[in-house]
Amino acid sequence: MSDDGLPRNEALGLQTLAVREALPRSQYGEHSEALFLTSSFVHPDAQTAARRFAGDEEGFLYSRFSNPTVASYEQRLAALEGTQACMATGSGMAAILLLAMALLKAGDHVICSQGVFGSTVNLFGRELARFGVQTTFVPQTDVAQWAAALRPNTRLLFAETPSNPLTEVCDIAALAELAHGAGAELAVDNCFCSPALQRPADFGADWVVHSGTKYLDGQGRVIAGAVCGRAAPIRDKLLPVQRTVGMSLSPFNAWVVLKGMETLGVRMAAHSAAALSMAQWLQAHPAVGRVFYPGLPSHPQHALAMRQQKAGGAVLSFELRADDAQQARQRAFHVIDHTRICSITANLGDTKTTITHPATTTHGRLREEQRQAAGIGQGLIRLAVGLENIDDLQRDLARGLDSLG
Numbered sequence: 176m177s178d179d180g181l182p183r184n185e186a187l188g189l190q191t192l193a194v195r196e197a198l199p200r201s202q203y204g205e206h207s208e209a210l211f212l213t214s215s216f217v218h219p220d221a222q223t224a225a226r227r228f229a230g231d232e233e234g235f236l237y238s239r240f241s242n243p244t245v246a247s248y249e250q251r252l253a254a255l256e257g258t259q260a261c262m263a264t265g266s267g268m269a270a271i272l273l274l275a276m277a278l279l280k281a282g283d284h285v286i287c288s289q290g291v292f293g294s295t296v297n298l299f300g301r302e303l304a305r306f307g308v309q310t311t312f313v314p315q316t317d318v319a320q321w322a323a324a325l326r327p328n329t330r331l332l333f334a335e336t337p338s339n340p341l342t343e344v345c346d347i348a349a350l351a352e353l354a355h356g357a358g359a360e361l362a363v364d365n366c367f368c369s370p371a372l373q374r375p376a377d378f379g380a381d382w383v384v385h386s387g388t389k390y391l392d393g394q395g396r397v398i399a400g401a402v403c404g405r406a407a408p409i410r411d412k413l414l415p416v417q418r419t420v421g422m423s424l425s426p427f428n429a430w431v432v433l434k435g436m437e438t439l440g441v442r443m444a445a446h447s448a449a450a451l452s453m454a455q456w457l458q459a460h461p462a463v464g465r466v467f468y469p470g471l472p473s474h475p476q477h478a479l480a481m482r483q484q485k486a487g488g489a490v491l492s493f494e495l496r497a498d499d500a501q502q503a504r505q506r507a508f509h510v511i512d513h514t515r516i517c518s519i520t521a522n523l524g525d526t527k528t529t530i531t532h533p534a535t536t537t538h539g540r541l542r543e544e545q546r547q548a549a550g551i552g553q554g555l556i557r558l559a560v561g562l563e564n565i566d567d568l569q570r571d572l573a574r575g576l577d578s579l580g
């Protein structure tokens with residue numbers, strides 16, 4: 176396989192990297208990324224095989240931990256995130272588990288935002304607790320509470336910004352400083368923004384985790400994940416774990432996401448413009464109370480968000496005006512059920528707009544007081560704005576909003 180031939184002495188823009196970084200080319204000169212759908216690789220002789228297995232010579236061995244298509248996915252994503260390296264995983268959750276297995280041991284302590292993805296809460300709060308890793312959950316935006324939670328055995332701070340569904344933004348640079356001052360590391364889940372809008376490593380994050388399932392693919396086709404960070408710990412800490420446990424990304428899924436990444440910059444700009452327009456339109460609607468979107472000047476962390484992010488992203492939430500929780504839920508269901516274009520699903524990161532009632536779906540397993548504490552009311556609706564025409568989407572929501580009793 177030949178080099179991708181990019182001018183390495185020039186700083187290339189995100190869309191150039193998204194299209195051309197790590198474009199592998201075999202002897203056939205194919206123009207589109209080749210898909211190496213193979214479990215293992217053949218060696219020319221026993222001596223070469225021995226050298227490759229010992230790590231004395233470059234070469235692909237076995238697709239649990241080394242495959243050319245997956246390597247291209249890793250190299251392209253690292254280039255987009257501005258990190259030295261990346262390790263692909265079979266899902267976003269596998270990425271977080273791989274990072275935890277590589278960095279933590281029984282007796283270690285983690286500080287995690289309360290605003291992270293539900294399965295991340297379960298992973299740290301329940302599954303890793305069984306292996307002796309303790310986690311303290313703290314409010315997303317209050318750095319003082321993160322500081323107060325530090326212990327001598329704190330090894331990892333874990334954040335996700337903006338949060339789901341209320342789009343709370345945490346200060347990555349402040350958390351990185353806090354972590355480093357305490358001899359710990361900061362990991363940021365960058366699913367919602369993708370590197371097209373936010374590069375956590377630029378603000379001092381040591382690790383960036385991804386669900387490639389979301390905006391990296393961008394078309395809702397496959398499950399994928401990745402951990403981005405410095406080359407040495409990825410080689411020395413993550414690779415041995417991945418080689419042993421095999422939370423691997425399928426070459427086919429890597430290939431699909433590689434193709435998705437080609438349009439990442441233009442998609443995220445279009446998603447963000449549509450979401451901002453939708454947020455402004457919703458804010459002006461009489462049936463709507465608060466709108467949560469980092470791109471709105473009314474957002475509590477708007478200034479911070481605009482320092483950290485190039486744009487607000489695709490995801491927003493809004494609260495319907497109502498007299499009580501029962502009426503709020505009724506109204507939310509009315510609006511959701513009157514859409515004809517939006518998909519009623521908890522997924523996001525797709526060209527298709529999705530509409531969700533968090534209180535009864537993504538956050539349905541929380542107890543009512545936990546939900547209240549998280550600010551997820553019965554009148555809250557989350558939208559992940561897709562790439563349909565914005566006028567059509569606004570009419571789709573107006574159908575329900577304008578007919579509320």
Ligand SMILES: *Cc1c(COP(=O)(O)O)cnc(C)c1O
Pocket residue numbers: 266267268269292335364366367385386387388389398399400
């Ligand atoms: C979807 C998601 C994950 C988990 O990713 P999977 O690929 O579904 O395992 C993690 N974090 C965030 C923010 C997500 O949206």
